[in-house]
Amino acid sequence: MGKKRILSGIRPTGRLHLGNYVGALQNWVKLQEEYQCFYMVADWHALTSDYENTSDIKSNIDAMYLDWLAAGLDPDQSVLFIQSKVKQHAELFLLLSMFAPLPWLERCPTYKEALQQITDKDLRTYGFLGYPILQAADILIYKADAVPVGEDQLPHLELTREIARKVNFLYEKVFVEPKEILSTVPKLLGTDGRKMSKSYENCIYLSDNEKTVNEKTREMVTDPARVKRTDKGHPEVCSVFDYQKVFTPDRIQEIADGCRQATLGCVDCKKTLAKSLNALLDPMRKRREEILAKPDYIQDVIREGNKRAAIEAEKTMVEARRILKMVE
Ligand code: SF4
Structure with missing residues (x-):
């Protein structure tokens, strides 16, 4: 029996701070021992809410990879990849969208909360409403057995399971219903006592x-x-x-x-x-x-991770296309 699989991702926000470390990265490093981990830069997810300005995404991705590797993510153990470089995610997102009734999305607490609380962006877009389906595609495409999540993400994981169940029931059992690995992480405030945020300049960075x-x-x-x-x-x-x-x-x-x-x-x-x-x-x-002493190292890691992720994603897509009778 091989190791069980995990999928997790983070939006390309650039340099990571201590809140990112205790909230996710520290756990990711530990999970590498026990699981086969797929860790993704969720750049399409960034677009769901920050579609008006994408100019920083490329430099943010490079900075994040550097932090990941410095913090101990091991590209020989884990697959470190960029979501948008594995186009199969978009294909599965499209297919799964057909199975997700609108009320499943509209009832997501994170969606309702965001609409109420975020007033400086127009989030009444199709992409933002549908991002839990994109998450479902991210997870199901690797047949992840488990996903490390905070409590607020549980409804999204349940939605992923519901979509997987629906496809498996209507067609053939292709998708794995992922379990949650609940992390009870202490929330760190910024150095000024407010929410930790780059825009408040109250973060201590790993770098x-x-x-x-x-x-x-x-x-x-x-x-x-x-x-x-x-x-x-x-x-x-x-x-x-x-x-x-x-x-x-x-x-x-x-x-x-x-x-x-x-x-x-x-x-x-x-x-x-x-x-x-x-x-x-x-x-x-x-x-x-x-790492910085080896100029091509990060780009090599990114390329290799994208390649490995695409191979696994394509295996699932071959099955998905077959059961849905999509012409090869
Ligand atoms: S009030 Fe001062 S001594 Fe007490 S925990 Fe805070 S920093 Fe430390």
Whole structure:
């Protein structure tokens, strides 16, 4: 028996930050041991909401691949590919669209939420409504056994299973119904205590050097009630403490006690955090240098990943075309 398969993807947002790392990448690296992983840059998904300006996509993809490889994704173990370079995704998306009743899409909580909350873009497009079908195609085309997801993506995975069941029932059992691997990831806020976002300039990036990490950590917001060093703190309201929980877990009790009793000052607390972050990022920095020393390496990885993904995707499409009686 070979390894079970996983498919996961991320939109090409460019340099990855610590939120991307703890939210996905760290888990992706671990999953490589146990599963055959297909990791994709979801560039067509980026278009579903950001169709007005695509000028950064190419450079964002290169930056993301560099972060992936530096963080430990191994192109010999995992298939690292770009969605739009495997055209079979578009073909399966089209075919699956025929099977998905509109109410299945309209009832997706993420769709309803996005329409309400995102007001600076016109998301009432066919592409945006249909993106869960594109996701279904991404997953089903590799016959993924499982998909790492956050709670908010569960309805999409259920939709994928419903579409797979419908095709399997009406024609022949070709598609695998994927299970979820639920990740309970702590959500990291930005260094200013707001949502972590590039546009707020409140992110610590995997590619930041030691000096930048130290500076950004020094400027992080803390418990606002702790004005003087002698004031007792409340770690539960402090963003630095949220980071410590993730990045300095073995000293968390000591930090919490020190903060509450005012025996630990914020300056020292932040130095501890910066040290933990730099310890995490140092091996990535080293790998990044090694990768950059080989000028063609990233493009070779992309090309090879696209090729391997297309071979697997085509195998499924041959079956899908056959059962649907599409002329070869
Ligand atoms: S000591 Fe640490 S946890 Fe406490 S308020 Fe200062 S930065 Fe936050």
